[in-house]
Amino acid sequence: MMNRWQLMKRLVPLMALMAIVLTACGREDLSALRPQGPVAEEQFGLMKLAISIMVVVVVVVFAISFYVIIRYRRRPGDKTIPKQVEGNHKLEIIWTVIPIILLIILGVPTVQSVFNLSKDYSKDPEAVKVIVTSHQYWWEFEYPEYGLKTAQELVIPTGKTISIEAKSADVLHSFWIPSLAGKIDTNPGGNINKMYFSAPNEGVYLGKCAELCGPSHGLMDFKVKAVDGASFDRWVAALQAPVALPADPAVKEAFVNKCLVCHAVGDQGGPAYPNLTGIASRESVGGILVNTDDPKYANEGSVYDNLYRWISDPDLVKPGNGMGKVELTEQELEGISKYLSELKLDYEQ
Ligand code: HEC
Ligand SMILES: [Cu+2]
Structure with missing residues (x-):
């Protein structure tokens, strides 16, 4: 049998590891706990309200429990039976009414928010x-x-x-x-x-x-x-605005025949797949390869590097995606990556 101390020695590092893993999820821009707009703020407000009520309930219940456990514990030699409270109307009313009040405090703003946040702006000319x-x-x-x-x-x-x-x-x-x-x-x-x-x-x-x-x-x-x-x-x-196709005829031919069958740039190509117009102005390629020269992102690269990496084998980046590996010569691969890395939209100042 493991004694308690041995058990703790095993559990503590596990808990510590879990804490580290879980906090790693708290990337700054991926947290509902740091709201950046009115909708997220309203939702965060509800979370705070619910958590506060729960904290109060936990603290009060635990305080009463500990008090009762210690104050009324069986003392040596005591053989009496404690006072029985079964069917006590006063107590039953108290422990029914308090939760009802708490649920009303939680329920009214929640229902209000549910209606507020489901407003339909799809016909609003301002939206x-x-x-x-x-x-x-x-x-x-x-x-x-x-x-x-x-x-x-x-x-x-x-x-x-x-x-x-x-x-x-x-x-x-x-x-x-x-x-x-x-x-x-x-x-x-x-x-x-x-x-x-x-x-x-x-x-x-x-x-x-x-x-x-x-x-x-x-x-x-x-x-x-x-x-x-x-x-x-x-x-x-x-x-x-219209988008020019690659200037180099060989690259252009490969791009039109092997890429524009699915993708669109400007008004050319197929509309059903990711539109590549202005791809070089996006923050990432494929939504996941962040375009950056910042060494903090060791796994990422420049727009050109990310495009090259994606086009040479998208399945290595996103297994099972709908593009699949397109057969290209090294020259086509480089030419197309270069062409796409220059498709910038000039709109920020
Ligand atoms: C069979 C259709 C198809 C063909 C052909 C195809 N793609 Fe794609 N492509 C896709 C799909 C689907 C995605 C989205 C994959 C994902 O992210 O899950 C994609 C994603 C991309 C992306 C990332 C887009 C973004 O929004 O970040 C780039 C860049 C790209 N393709 C370039 C090319 C190039 C260059 C070629 C030609 C060599 C090509 N694709 C050929 C279907 C295709
Ligand atoms: Cu999903």
């Missing part, structure tokens, strides 16, 4: 409408008012209400931007879920798929990039 379509394992963002489609990066103007209509092209996914708004399921079969949010401050907010959807579910990241209104207008104009 920016975005149709979100989830795919294994990427996000498509369509702006019907501007006739635009983009992927992986949802660019929004600060301060405006963003009205989301979300659906899935394949399996069930869930659209979640922890620091801006709670999640909604994206359903297959034409069933549309709506939500709204806004970001008062400029910045890049990390989004995640929050519904297990296949082997690369954990890599199904996206970004929400909030920019000021003027930059947003420039972004829209830049995305609508």
